Structure formats: C-alpha cells, structure tokens
Amino acid sequence: MDRYKSVFKHSDVTPKETYINRRSIIQGGIAGVASMLSVTNLSAATNYPRSSYSTNLIPNTLEDISSYNNFYEFGTGKEDPSKHAHVLTVKPWSVKVDGLVEKPGNYNIEDIIKMGVLEERIYPFRCVEGWSMVIPWIGFPLSDFIRKIEPKSDAKYVYFETLFRPSEMFGQKYNILDWPYREGLRLDEAMHPLTLLATGLYGDELPKQNGAPLRLVVPWKYGFKSIKSIVRISLTENQPPTSWNMQNPREYGFYSNVNPRVDHPRWTQATERPIGQGLFSKRKKTLLFNGFEREVSSLYTGMDLKKYY
Amino acid sequence: MSKVILSLDLVRKTPVWVVYTCGAMPAAFLIYQANANLLGPDPVKVIEHELGLYSLKFLISAMIITPMYKHLRINLIKFRRALGLLCFWYATMHVLTYVVLDQQLYWNAIAKDLVKRPYIMFGFASFLLLLILAASSNNWSIRRLGASGWKKLHLLVYPSALIASLHFIMLVKSWPLEPLIYFAIILGLLFYKAVNTIRQKFRIL
Secondary structure: OOOOOOOOOOHHOOOOOHHHHHHHOOOOOHHHHHHHHHHHHOOOOOOOOEEEOOOOOOOOHHHHHHHHHHHHOOOOOOOOOHHHHHHOOOOOOOEEEEOEEOOOEEEEEHHHHOOOOOEEEEEEEEEOOEEEEEEEEEEEEEHEEEEEOOOOOOOOOEEEEOOOOOOOOOOOHHOOOOOOOOOEEEHHHEEEEEEEEEEOOOEEEEOHHHHHOEEEEOOEOOOOHHHEEEEEEEEOOOOOOOOOHOOOOOOOOOOOOOOOOOOOOEEOOEEEEEEOOOOOOOOOOOHHHHOHHHHHHHHOOOOOOOOOO | OOHHHHHHHHHHOOOOOHHHHHHHHHHHHHHHHHHHHOOOOOOHHHHEEEEEEEOOOOOHHOOOHEEEEEEEOOOOOOHHHHHHHHHHHHHHHHHHHHHHHHOOOOOOHHHHHHHHHHHHHHHHHHHHHHHHHHHHHHHHHHHHHHHHHHHHHHHHHHHHHHHHHHHHHHHOOOOOOHHHHOOOOOHHHHHHHHHHHHHHHOOOO
C-alpha cells in the first residue's frame, strides 16, 4: 500500500511546546498568567511514534478535548461527560467478539492492546453538529485487530456496541437513544489503514469522557460513527443497525461520511466552527471526507453519496 | 400572612428601573465570562444559547403576569413592559450573536439558512413578531391603537412564544427535556388564554 500522503500542508507542522501553549498565547492578553500556569500541568511528552498516517494539524488542548464531548450516556450537555464519566469502571474491561469470525470469545483489554503497535495519529474530528477539533489519538489500526479475530469469508460488516451500565451511565436511564449505543462499518471501511482503534490521546490513556478504555476513530466520517467504550465487536453479513440512524434515519445515514455538499436536513455541512479558538474563531470550509478524499474516495466509487449519506 | 403582604407591598413599591437593571445582569455576566475565558472551548455557542434562553425566560415571565394577577391576586402589571422589552433585547443580542460571531457576517450562508432551515425561519419569525411587540410597547402606541386594538395586536405574543419554543426544539438532536419543558409551559399559557377568551365570549364562568 502507498505511504499515506496528507492533504494537510507541511506548514502545518508545529513544535509540541507551541501547540501545548497555543491557547495560552491566544488568551494571553485576556487571561494572562493564570492560563499559562494551568497548561504546564498537561502531560506533554508522548512516547509513541508519530504514524505516517498522522496529519500535521495543530491539536486542540487536552482541556478542550476532554471538556467538550458528546457522550449521551453521561448526559446531553457538552460538559456533562467531563463531570459524570469519572464514575465509570474501566478495569477490568473485556470485549466480546462474535458473529462471522474464526476466533470468537471474550478478549481482555490488555490482550487487545497487544494486537497492534500503538502510535500517535493527529486527526481532524468533525462533528455532525457543525464543529470540529483536532485530536492527537494514540491507537493502532482496527485492521490489525480484525485480522487477529479472522473474519469468515461471508463477513461484510463490522458491528460495535458501547457498554450498557445504567448504574454508572446515568444517561442510559433516559430513552434519548435506544441503548446500548451501536455503530457499524462496511468491512472494507473497517480495514482501511486510517481507521483506528484508539486507547489514548495526548500520549496518555483515554479520558473516560472520550470513550475509555477503547474506542473507534474513523476520521473521514462524522464523529458519532466513532463509537466509544466498546464492549462488543461482531462481524455480520448484513448491514448492522446503528444508533443515530435508528433514532432518525432521515437525518443520520449509515455511512455519514463528512461531505460539505450533503447538508443535514436541519443545518448546513458546508462549513464548520473550529473549537477552542475563542470568541472570534473563524469558520472554515468543510472538506469532502474531512480532508481524506484521496485516501478513501475509492471506497465509494460509483456510489451516489447523496443517496448513501 | 402579614409577612407575605409586607413583601408584596415591597414588590409593588419597587421602581421599574430595578427590573431593567437586574435584567441586564445576565448579559453583563456573560460578557464578563467571555472576557475571563470562563465559557469553555466553544464560547460562541454558549453565548448564543444563553441569550436565547434568557429571551425565552423573560418572555414567559412577561406572559405569566396576567394569570398571576387573576388567580393569585399578585399585581406585577407595572413590570410587564420591562420584562417584554428585556425579552426583546435578549432576542436581539441572540440574533446579533448568530449573525456576527456564529455566521461571521457570511450573508450568503445566512440567506440560505433563512430559506432552507425551518429552525432558523422559526427563530426569525418569532423575532419579527417580538420586534412588532417591542416597537408598540410604549404609551404613545397604546393611545394610537386604542386599548382594545393594542390588546389585540399584543396577542402576537402567543404565536411568537410558540414559534420560539419550537425553534429551540428543532435545533437539538433527539428529544432532550429542557426545550420540551419550555414548550409545555408556553402551551399551558396558550391553553389558559384560549379557555379564558372562550369563557369571556360566552359569558360562562
């Protein structure tokens, strides 16, 4: 396979000290010393190699990434997950593997993490709601995992489930979605080298509000496809049910590829608001497949992206 | 009991400017928070949302004055205009936040939103109705229109509130509780008004 070539320009390269301090510099005039001090607490050093599939975009701060989340299991407000996810028990953790695989069973998280080489991947993250962030994930390709569980020849889709534990995830006591949260990918999408099983970010373990201990990251699709806190992975022959599609099939398709030309029925997807750039952050144009057009468009050759939204 | 009467008396003696001053506090606090960077990673959305929410709150408090007087004998009618105008000013700041900070004066996108997005249309329609109400919220207009004409015109507060609460429901994903509560309160007020009107028309009690 070709080495990944990014659409993101070389000028996007930024030394780590600069991106860690970026927000404090931006806010320097207003918040001054206080925010300068607070950012020094961030764990800056990452011991994971930067993947050749990483972009060179400037990541958001850890504070942005871990305090602005959609994780309805912990409430519908953006700040709710950061307030409530701390009660989640992530040890022990296992993932049930079933369906059309040669090696079904319960896999411990410790064993899963050994199935691939952890590396850092800085990906843009585009929410279906019209905002975006840049996140330095730690993880390994989902394809490494799928090869280990050995799909049978008739497997065509991969299905994922989030933990269902209302005692810790109070949001599951409300019928805001049909729990547990479900997601799915076509097998070729799942095997694409950009598709990541993430175990961490900013060189550390995943914060619980970001989907600890194991989540999916599909950088060319809207954020809700990147399912969090995974406890089940199944291979199936038929297209699996997915949560937002079940909730509102007209608004949320199975594919949900980032596409500026296919609007959400209630709002535009042509532009996005980058998070974490303060009061006067400039809107930017949304890119087809979130900037990964060259890498993934061949997956959808001949498909009408307006029909398969 | 005497305590209640005393406190009600105190309320009655409160000058209207106190309501205006208190009403300006949430906006002042938002400006302070934005300056001190206390609004989180997405300050624009917080400002937009809070301003809209305060507008809705002032709208409901203005609409609740008459039922309070009729059923609880609490007369706060002299504050109603202030509450209504506060609702309008918050709605104006809400719209300005959308136009300037959110859409960044990108008129093309705003125009598209206006013709394509029902929640934007609803929000804008509600704002236009509020504009009519605010523009006629003065003694001169009451004299010009006559008491009954003015009252009729100000029935527009009901469609405006209903549309505003629908605007709130339409912009969220799924069915969270908060917008539904506002919708229910406004439906309740509308139902109350309808029942009262029918009663008066047919002189039944």
